[in-house]
Amino acid sequence: MPSRGRPVLTDVENRVLDAVLECSRRWGFTRMTIDDIVESSGVSRATVYRMFPGGKDVLFEALRVRELAAFFSALEAELIDAVDLEEVLVRSLVTATRRLRDDEHLAVMLASEPGETLSDLTVDGLPRIIRMASETLAPWVAPHLDPEAARTLIDVLVRLTISYFLAPSDHADLADPERARSLLAPMLAALGTHQPDTHPDRRMR
Amino acid sequence: MPSRGRPVLTDVENRVLDAVLECSRRWGFTRMTIDDIVESSGVSRATVYRMFPGGKDVLFEALRVRELAAFFSALEAELIDAVDLEEVLVRSLVTATRRLRDDEHLAVMLASEPGETLSDLTVDGLPRIIRMASETLAPWVAPHLDPEAARTLIDVLVRLTISYFLAPSDHADLADPERARSLLAPMLAALGTHQPDTHPDRRMR
DNA sequence: GACGGTGAGACGGAGTGTGTCTTATCGTCT
DNA sequence: AGACGATAAGACACACTCCGTCTCACCGTC
Numbered sequence: 422m423p424s425r426g427r428p429v430l431t432d433v434e435n436r437v438l439d440a441v442l443e444c445s446r447r448w449g450f451t452r453m454t455i456d457d458i459v460e461s462s463g464v465s466r467a468t469v470y471r472m473f474p475g476g477k478d479v480l481f482e483a484l485r486v487r488e489l490a491a492f493f494s495a496l497e498a499e500l501i502d503a504v505d506l507e508e509v510l511v512r513s514l515v516t517a518t519r520r521l522r523d524d525e526h527l528a529v530m531l532a533s534e535p536g537e538t539l540s541d542l543t544v545d546g547l548p549r550i551i552r553m554a555s556e557t558l559a560p561w562v563a564p565h566l567d568p569e570a571a572r573t574l575i576d577v578l579v580r581l582t583i584s585y586f587l588a589p590s591d592h593a594d595l596a597d598p599e600r601a602r603s604l605l606a607p608m609l610a611a612l613g614t615h616q617p618d619t620h621p622d623r624r625m626r
Numbered sequence: 627m628p629s630r631g632r633p634v635l636t637d638v639e640n641r642v643l644d645a646v647l648e649c650s651r652r653w654g655f656t657r658m659t660i661d662d663i664v665e666s667s668g669v670s671r672a673t674v675y676r677m678f679p680g681g682k683d684v685l686f687e688a689l690r691v692r693e694l695a696a697f698f699s700a701l702e703a704e705l706i707d708a709v710d711l712e713e714v715l716v717r718s719l720v721t722a723t724r725r726l727r728d729d730e731h732l733a734v735m736l737a738s739e740p741g742e743t744l745s746d747l748t749v750d751g752l753p754r755i756i757r758m759a760s761e762t763l764a765p766w767v768a769p770h771l772d773p774e775a776a777r778t779l780i781d782v783l784v785r786l787t788i789s790y791f792l793a794p795s796d797h798a799d800l801a802d803p804e805r806a807r808s809l810l811a812p813m814l815a816a817l818g819t820h821q822p823d824t825h826p827d828r829r830m831r
Numbered sequence: 832g833a834c835g836g837t838g839a840g841a842c843g844g845a846g847t848g849t850g851t852c853t854t855a856t857c858g859t860c861t
Numbered sequence: 862a863g864a865c866g867a868t869a870a871g872a873c874a875c876a877c878t879c880c881g882t883c884t885c886a887c888c889g890t891c
Contacts, residue, residue: 433837447738452657454879465838470881477880533652638868659848670869675850682849 430487434472437462441484446526449533450481485541489550492520493557506565507609510574511601513558514582518595521586542583554579570612577608635692639677641667646689651731654738655686690746694755697725698762711770712814715779716806718763719787723800726791747788759784775817782813 430438440462444453455476459466473479499516503509521527530538540546555575562571581604585595594600635643645667649658660682664671678684704721708714726732735743745751760780767776786809790800800806 448654448657449652452653455881456879465840466881467839467883468837471836474881660850661848670871671850672852672870673868676868679850 433464433468434483435487437464437469437472437480438484438487440464441480442488442526445481445484446529450477450530450537451534453477455480485546488526489553492517493553495520497557500561503561506562507602507605509558509561510578510605510609511598513554514578514595514601514605515598517582518586518601521582522596539587542587547580547583550583551576551579566612574608574612638669638673639688640692642669642674642677642685643689643692645669646685647693647731650686650689651734655682655735655742656739658682660685690751693731694758697722698758700725702762705766708766711767712807712810714763714766715783715810715814716803718759719783719800719806719810720803722787723791723806726787727801744792747792752785752788755788756781756784771817779813779817 437458440458441453443461444457447453448457455466455469458464458480459469462469469480470476473483496513496516499512500509503512527538542550555572558575559568559571562575566574582595585593593604595604642663645663646658648666649662652658653662660671660674663669663685664674667674674685675681678688701718701721704717705714708717732743747755760777763780764773764776767780771779787800790798798805798809800809
């Protein structure tokens with residue numbers, strides 16, 4: 422399920438965004454300057470503005486889009502041999518949670534610019550995250566749920582994943598497949614999905 | 627062996643330097659501003675300038691002095707029950723190496739401002755480090771070595787400690803007492819020191 | 832040889848940080 | 862109560878940085 426009509430970035434554009442990544446890791450978004458990106462990328466100032474007219478905001482936005490695409494692309498890769506709905510969702514929760522926790526850049530941004538970063542995860546940027554999650558998971562969920570139910574479920578799961586990432590709880594570590602499963606079970610039951618429980622000992626690798 | 631006439635900092639001065647520490651950790655030295663320090667310390671701009679006239683450079687310099695003093699004070703605390711010269715030096719090497727490795731602020735500074743930081747560790751700031759090391763260790767070494775030999779030895783050891791910290795080697799992890807000891811042994815032997823002899827085989831001439 | 836993409840860097844204007852200064856406030860000492 | 866020292870708050874002018882645009886030169890491709 423590749424390319425969804427998303428713009429493919431050129432090598433130079435990727436070099437620029439790599440520089441944005443590095444500079445924002447190093448200086449934070451506020452302190453990062455265009456000249457930092459110019460120097461770090463080796464791309465000229467003129468080119469940066471030609472490719473991303475609008476300055477820092479546009480650059481950072483482009484980086485977010487790229488990282489988000491990479492995030493869900495990696496997530497989808499974990500689903501290839503998921504056998505049923507529950508398995509698809511468990512793996513999604515676990516993979517997403519682990520990737521969020523391992524995301525060094527996100528950690529730095531949360532530390533240095535908590536307001537902006539939290540807003541992007543929980544307010545302004547949330548709709549896009551949910552949309553991308555829906556697009557990514559739709560094909561995997563479609564065989565088991567009607568589109569409306571799927572959207573509703575994914576919406577809930579994205580919100581929970583982010584919330585548990587930001588504020589972990591002893592009661593539900595979503596990086597643990599068993600805990601994720603037990604969080605999901607009642608939801609799936611409530612949806613009235615009846616999955617034949619053919620894999621009593623299934624677990625993630 | 628406490629206070630060596632070092633200026634004692636007031637509470638407010640310490641609060642300011644704490645803020646410098648925090649801000650330089652967060653923004654790096656270049657990106658840190660006086661206003662950041664003002665906000666982070668809760669001390670007014672006027673007071674900051676009154677206490678540390680000269681701006682960022684002076685503030686950072688004062689922080690370095692404080693941290694250096696704390697470093698050697700902590701080092702000295704490890705020496706209280708060291709029984710002989712070798713023990714004093716091994717503990718010094720081990721403690722210094724470990725503290726350097728655990729120093730989060732130093733790590734951040736090395737990452738974000740390598741040029742300045744390296745210069746402070748290896749060029750501009752090195753004489754001061756060596757001087758403080760000499761002052762700290764002098765009383766502990768004096769019973770075993772004449773002052774000139776002590777200074778020479780400490781000079782070498784400081785340089786080696788810093789070098790191995792900056793560029794670790796498989797051949798000599800100075801955080802490991804045994805490795806530190808084996809690095810020291812030939813040096814002490816060459817000095818012809820006369821220790822209460824716990825190691826009868828280390829003597830050359 | 833024309834063309835698209837890029838690097839290098841100049842430029843004015845906007846914005847930010849600096850260092851000083853003044854004034855008001857607070858707590859302490861007499 | 863009054864005097865004093867220390868500090869907060871913030872205005873101010875100056876300098877510097879950063880921004881966004883622009884021009885020009887260069888290079889590879891068609």
